[in-house]
Amino acid sequence: MKNLVIGIDISKDTLDYCTLGNSDVQVKSRGVLENQHKAINKWLKCFDNTNTVFALEHTGHYGAALVDCLSQKKFVFYLINLLELKKSLGIQRGKSDTKDAYRIAEYAVTNKHKLEPYQLPAENLGRLKALITARERYVKMSVQVQNSLKANEILNRTIDVKxxxxxxxxxYQSL
Structure with missing residues (x-):
């Protein structure tokens, strides 16, 4: 594994990161940056892709900008399943983005034998996944509207809600 391991906790607007040394697991740096391409690319200029590995939770679309930037710059990175991370840590006291970034980096150091670098899927596969996710959302919305419609038709027997x-x-027709 590379000399530096950077754990990143992803949220909608920000990325909290913690840099650990691979050999001594000591914190080298910490910080927060905006979850936008421009800020991420500027930050990545500080690192060498032959010496640095990144670990982040699989957060779906919130991590898309980071994953895209890491891939373009040819960095090695791991997308870690949130449930697997939580199980490996056991019961933890306190939760913050800073602590989570440290825990992600520590997980990557201690479980490096289990991790495989992430490769972005082909563009068509990514588009297909987005379409499937959108369809699932529309189906849920449709069911909600149908259920509400049935309830209001029953209510209409006693109160005028035409x-x-x-x-x-x-x-419903729009959906």
């Missing part, structure tokens, strides 16, 4: 039923039928 306008509400009409609007929900429009929503």
């Amino acid at each position: 306008m509400l039923i009409k609007e929900e039928k429009k929503q």
Whole structure:
């Protein structure tokens, strides 16, 4: 494994990171940066892709900018399953983005034998995954509207809610 291991806790707006030495597991640096391509690319200029490895939780679309930048710059990085990380740590006291970044980096150091570098899927596969996710969301929304429509049709027997039923039928047709 490389000399520096950087654990990154991803959130919608920011990336908290913790850099550990691979041999001594000592904190070398910590910080926070914006979760945007421009800020990430500027930050990555500080690292050498032959000496640094990144570890991050698999957070879906919140980590997309980071994954894209790491891939373009040819860095080795690991996407770690959140459940696997939590199980390996056991019961932990305190939760913060800073602590999570440290725990991710520490997990990567201690479990390096289990980890495999992540490779971005082909563009078409990525697009297909996005379409499947969108479809799942639309199906859930459709079911919610159908259930609400049924409930309002029952309610309409005692209270006049025809306008509400009409609007929900429009929503359902739109979905």
